[in-house]
Amino acid sequence: MAELREQVQRKFGDAVLTTHAEHGDQTVIIRKDAVLEVMRWMRDEPSMLFNFMMDLTAVDYKGIKPPVWRFEVVYHLYSLKHNHRIRVKVPVADDSPSIDSIVSIWKGADWFEREVWDMYGIAFKGHPNLKRILLYEEFEGHPLRKDYPIKKRQPLIGPDN
Amino acid sequence: MGVEMEEQNLEAALGDSVILTQLDKVIGWGRKYSFFLYPFITACCGMEFMSVAGPRYDLDRFGAALPRFSPRQADILFVVGTISHKQAPILVKVYNQMAEPKWVFAFGACVCSGGMYNNYSTVQGIDTILPVDIYVPGCPPRPEMVFDGLIKLQELVQNERSSKWPRGKAAYEPRVKR
Numbered sequence: 001m002a003e004l005r006e007q008v009q010r011k012f013g014d015a016v017l018t019t020h021a022e023h024g025d026q027t028v029i030i031r032k033d034a035v036l037e038v039m040r041w042m043r044d045e046p047s048m049l050f051n052f053m054m055d056l057t058a059v060d061y062k063g064i065k066p067p068v069w070r071f072e073v074v075y076h077l078y079s080l081k082h083n084h085r086i087r088v089k090v091p092v093a094d095d096s097p098s099i100d101s102i103v104s105i106w107k108g109a110d111w112f113e114r115e116v117w118d119m120y121g122i123a124f125k126g127h128p129n130l131k132r133i134l135l136y137e138e139f140e141g142h143p144l145r146k147d148y149p150i151k152k153r154q155p156l157i158g159p160d161n
Numbered sequence: 162m163g164v165e166m167e168e169q170n171l172e173a174a175l176g177d178s179v180i181l182t183q184l185d186k187v188i189g190w191g192r193k194y195s196f197f198l199y200p201f202i203t204a205c206c207g208m209e210f211m212s213v214a215g216p217r218y219d220l221d222r223f224g225a226a227l228p229r230f231s232p233r234q235a236d237i238l239f240v241v242g243t244i245s246h247k248q249a250p251i252l253v254k255v256y257n258q259m260a261e262p263k264w265v266f267a268f269g270a271c272v273c274s275g276g277m278y279n280n281y282s283t284v285q286g287i288d289t290i291l292p293v294d295i296y297v298p299g300c301p302p303r304p305e306m307v308f309d310g311l312i313k314l315q316e317l318v319q320n321e322r323s324s325k326w327p328r329g330k331a332a333y334e335p336r337v338k339r
């Protein structure tokens with residue numbers, strides 16, 4: 001049987017930018033506008049059946065990749081049925097970054113997306129409750145962005161140490 | 162020493178049937194062996210606190226075994242583990258709710274200085290927001306260090322003057338009211 005990444009590529013063609021595999025870990029990189037379609041298919045397609053969204057996070061490649069590819073949202077999916085897994089990456093552009101929420105596909109993505117919003121400021125369109133999850137509402141900016149000043153402190157009490 | 166010699170001479174002159182001392186000393190002696198802790202535990206150091214409090218290292222030997230889960234019943238605020246900026250107002254609130262006299266025990270590198278977290282989220286030492294009486298560094302500190310700290314705190318309490326109290330509220334108010 002063809003590798004999972006090849007199956008995804010065959011099915012979605014242009015929506016898949018590239019794929020690679022390293023030490024048995026398969027990765028597909030897909031276009032942002034195809035997220036919902038690809039994810040839903042990967043959950044429901046009998047040969048995929050990724051019923052477990054294990055992890056959702058993001059990476060800031062500021063200064064390493066071009067502005068249209070500044071962020072990558074990274075999904076790790078696992079199939080309890082087939083015992084296989086795949087990594088999906090989605091490039092997100094620099095200016096007011098946003099992407100479709102996958103909460104409608106996997107409910108468990110809810111808090112992960114809130115965390116990515118909190119730390120990277122990537123907005124998830126269609127998320128039912130997109131607000132900060134770890135930091136406080138008064139916090140300004142998104143601290144895991146590479147351009148967050150490394151010494152900037154925003155205490156709720158006490159001096160600006 | 163001079164005062165103590167005099168006390169001893171006087172006691173001897175009275176046939177050792179009376180004990181002379183100072184009120185502060187008696188009170189300090191009583192306090193130092195009956196600490197009630199409020200464990201404010203947030204992170205990995207909590208594991209070492211459990212070890213200290215458990216039967217092997219046995220904090221009870223120092224009269225400090227009884228954790229109170231209301232700050233109003235506690236004398237020592239044991240701050241154990243990383244304190245984030247989000248938590249800091251809560252920590253100060255707990256401190257302000259404790260009845261005087263009260264002491265603050267900084268348990269672990271994070272509490273003393275922020276430890277290895279010099280970043281947007283972590284308070285760089287709780288002494289920036291609270292008065293701290295004892296610092297025990299270490300990541301986490303070994304139980305022996307905690308005992309050493311506790312014994313030093315007992316010495317401090319023994320030698321305190323009652324004029325030190327009350328110490329009053331913490332110096333800072335939260336910037337945002339919730």
Ligand code: SF4
Pocket residue numbers: 204205206207241242243269270271272276299300301302
């Ligand atoms: S000092 Fe070390 S062990 Fe203690 S809370 Fe900080 S990181 Fe954890």
